[in-house]
Amino acid sequence: MITLYTFPPAFGLRNVSPFCLKVEMALAHLNLEFDIALQSNPQKSPKGKLPYIECDEGIIADSELIYEYLDRKTGGGIFGSLTPVEYATGFAMTRLTEDHLYWLMVASRWADDAWFPHVRQGFFGNLPPLAGNLVARLARRQVLQSLHLQGLGRHSLEEQAGFARRDFRALAGALSEQPYIAGDRLTCFDFAVASLLAGIYDNQPATWITNIAAEYPSLKAYAERIQEEVGVFSRK
Numbered sequence: 666m667i668t669l670y671t672f673p674p675a676f677g678l679r680n681v682s683p684f685c686l687k688v689e690m691a692l693a694h695l696n697l698e699f700d701i702a703l704q705s706n707p708q709k710s711p712k713g714k715l716p717y718i719e720c721d722e723g724i725i726a727d728s729e730l731i732y733e734y735l736d737r738k739t740g741g742g743i744f745g746s747l748t749p750v751e752y753a754t755g756f757a758m759t760r761l762t763e764d765h766l767y768w769l770m771v772a773s774r775w776a777d778d779a780w781f782p783h784v785r786q787g788f789f790g791n792l793p794p795l796a797g798n799l800v801a802r803l804a805r806r807q808v809l810q811s812l813h814l815q816g817l818g819r820h821s822l823e824e825q826a827g828f829a830r831r832d833f834r835a836l837a838g839a840l841s842e843q844p845y846i847a848g849d850r851l852t853c854f855d856f857a858v859a860s861l862l863a864g865i866y867d868n869q870p871a872t873w874i875t876n877i878a879a880e881y882p883s884l885k886a887y888a889e890r891i892q893e894e895v896g897v898f899s900r901k
Contacts, residue, residue, distance in 0.1 A: 667692065667699040668719040670710060675787030676774075677869030679901045683767065683861035684728040685716040690856035690897045691735055695742050705791070732853060743853045755847035755854030758839055762858050766832040768817045769825055770865055773872035775808040776818065780872055822873070829874050833881045836862075840887055851894060859891035863899035 669692065671685035680686040692699045699718075707715050710726060717726035718734075725734050736743035744752065774784055788804070789797040812818025817825060836858065839846060846854045865878045866885050878884065892898045 667697060668702050669699055670702050670704045670717050670719075671715055672707075673703045673705050674901055676783060677901060678864060678867055678899050680899055681787070681864070682715055683770075683857070683864045683899075684763070686860035686863070686897065686899055687853075687856040688716050688718070688728050688731050690860065690891075690895045691732065691743065691853055693897050694851075694853075694856070694895050695735060695739055697735070697739075705788075728857075747847070747852060751847040751852060754839070755852055758836065758846050759854050759857045761832060761835060762861050765817075766829065766836075767861055768812060768815050769829045769832070770861065770872075770874055771808065772812055772817060772825055773874040774868075775805055776812060777822075777873065780870075781805065783870065826873065826877060829877050830880070833878060833884060837881050837883050840883065851891070855891050856895070859888045860899065862888035863892060867900040 669685070669688055671689070672681045675681045680689065689701070704710060704715060707713055710717050711724055712726040714726070716728055716731065717724055718731055720734065720738075722734060725731050732743050736745065747755070774780060784805070785797065785801040789801045791797075792800060809818060817828065820828070836846075843849055845851055846858050862878070862884055865872075865875055866888060868875050
């Protein structure tokens with residue numbers, strides 16, 4: 666049995682982290698037996714972030730390393746059947762999604778003064794008011810520092826919106842002549858891209874990046890289709 670540790674629901678999302686959701690999608694797609702344990706404090710995880718799993722090899726943290734484990738466990742069920750072009754295309758689109766577009770989604774939640782109260786309620790609402798406000802401020806400071814170090818936090822909102830549109834345009838272009846992110850069949854890379862897109866489209870209430878994403882209805886349709894095919898959904 667595999668246990669997947671993930672965040673509790675928030676912002677209208679059953680699974681608020683795209684990294685957690687993509688692992689859940691992979692487990693379901695591979696027909697592996699697993700259960701889900703909720704962890705509201707990522708600092709209690711081995712690397713201070715989610716997801717992580719408990720499995721026959723022990724504890725494995727980070728979605729990419731979990732993918733490697735699942736590939737070993739299933740004899741190539743994740744990567745084994747991919748052509749070099751499928752791997753290259755899917756890997757590149759995943760890097761764009763997880764190492765760039767993801768941080769813009771984070772900025773839309775944590776850096777927007779008008780939207781941050783939803784973060785306070787969604788992540789820290791179970792704490793007493795004084796403690797919750799203090800922890801929320803400290804957590805926000807850490808996230809903003811991470812955004813600054815990553816680089817996107819150094820840009821204005823208008824510039825961030827431009828980055829987001831270019832990312833969405835690239836993804837929409839990749840899917841304009843093929844049904845899946847790496848070609849003509851479902852692969853593990855679709856779980857990564859669709860999970861993040863679903864977290865943007867289904868986020869409640871909408872953030873500024875949700876409103877920009879609405880300019881690309883083909884991406885919303887793609888995210889919905891992948892969730893339906895796998896039977897795992899981001900929203901409640």
